[in-house]
Amino acid sequence: MNNAREILASARNVSKSYDGGRVAVLRDVSLDVRAGEMVALWGASGSGKSTLLHLLGGLDVPDRGELSVCGLDPRREADRLVLRRHHLGFVFQLHNLIADLTVGENLRVPAIALGTPRAAAEARIAELTRRVGLDHRLAHRVQDISGGERQRVAICRALMNSPRLLLADEPTGSLDEATGESVFGLLKELAARDGIAVVLATHERRFAEACDRIVRVRNGEISEVPS
Numbered sequence: 187m188n189n190a191r192e193i194l195a196s197a198r199n200v201s202k203s204y205d206g207g208r209v210a211v212l213r214d215v216s217l218d219v220r221a222g223e224m225v226a227l228w229g230a231s232g233s234g235k236s237t238l239l240h241l242l243g244g245l246d247v248p249d250r251g252e253l254s255v256c257g258l259d260p261r262r263e264a265d266r267l268v269l270r271r272h273h274l275g276f277v278f279q280l281h282n283l284i285a286d287l288t289v290g291e292n293l294r295v296p297a298i299a300l301g302t303p304r305a306a307a308e309a310r311i312a313e314l315t316r317r318v319g320l321d322h323r324l325a326h327r328v329q330d331i332s333g334g335e336r337q338r339v340a341i342c343r344a345l346m347n348s349p350r351l352l353l354a355d356e357p358t359g360s361l362d363e364a365t366g367e368s369v370f371g372l373l374k375e376l377a378a379r380d381g382i383a384v385v386l387a388t389h390e391r392r393f394a395e396a397c398d399r400i401v402r403v404r405n406g407e408i409s410e411v412p413s
C-alpha cells in the first residue's frame with residue numbers, strides 16, 4: 187500500500203478493560219489506517235476485534251491512549267457526532283436494521299438524521315441499492331429478505347453519508363459461504379473504486395488474506411501479519 191496516502195484513523199497506545207479493570211481486552215495498541223486501504227482485524231472470538239472497532243467508531247471510549255479519526259477525536263462527544271454524521275460508516279455484525287420497516291425506510295433513517303433533502307436522499311438510496319443489486323427490494327420489509335440481502339442493506343445504510351472510513355464488524359459472520367463472498371466482494375470494491383478505507387473484523391482467514399493488510403488481534407495485543 188502506498189505510504190504517501192493520508193492516515194485516516196490512528197490509535198496510539200490504546201488500552202481498554204471492562205469490569206473495573208478485571209477484563210483487560212486491549213493493551214497499548216497502536217494502529218494506522220490509510221485512505222483507501224482495506225485492513226483486516228483478524229483474531230479469535232473474544233480477542234478484542236469489536237472492542238477496537240467500537241473505540242475507533244466512538245461507540246466506546248478507551249481507558250488510556252489517543253485516537254484520531256478523520257482529524258477528529260472519537261473520545262470527545264462533539265467530535266463523535268460529526269464523525270457519525272459525515273465521516274464514518276459502521277456495519278454491525280447483526281445488521282441492526284429495523285425489521286418491520288422496508289429496505290427504503292431503513293435507508294431513509296440516516297438521511298433524516300442528517301437532514302439530507304428528500305430528493306438527494308432518494309437519489310442516494312437508488313444509487314446505493316442499484317449498486318448492491320437490491321433496487322428491486324426497496325419496498326420489501328427487512329424481515330422478509332434474506333440474511334445476505336440484509337447485510338447488503340446494512341452496508342448501504344453505512345454508506346448513506348458517503349463516509350471516508352467504513353468500520354465493518356464481521357459483516358459476513360452470519361452468512362453462508364457464497365453470500366459471505368459476495369458481501370465481502372462488495373466491501374472490497376468500495377475500497378478499491380471509491381477510495382473508502384475499510385477496517386473489517388473477521389475470524390476467517392480467507393477474508394483476512396483478501397484484504398490489503400492483516401492485523402492480528404491476540405492476547406490484548408495487535409501485530410501486523412507480513413504479506
Ligand SMILES: Nc1ncnc2c1ncn2[C@@H]1O[C@H](COP(=O)(O)OP(=O)(O)OP(=O)(O)O)[C@@H](O)[C@H]1O
Binds near residue numbers: 229238
Ligand atoms: N461490555 C463488556 N463488559 C465486559 N466484558 C466485555 C464487554 N465487551 C466485551 N467484553 C469482553 O471483552 C473481550 C473482547 O470482546 P470483543 O467483543 O471485542 O471480542 P471479539 O474479538 O469481537 O470477539 P467475537 O469474534 O466473538 O465477536 C471478550 O472477552 C468479551 O467478553
Ligand SMILES: [Mg+2]
Binds near residue numbers: 235236237355356387
Ligand atoms: Mg466481535
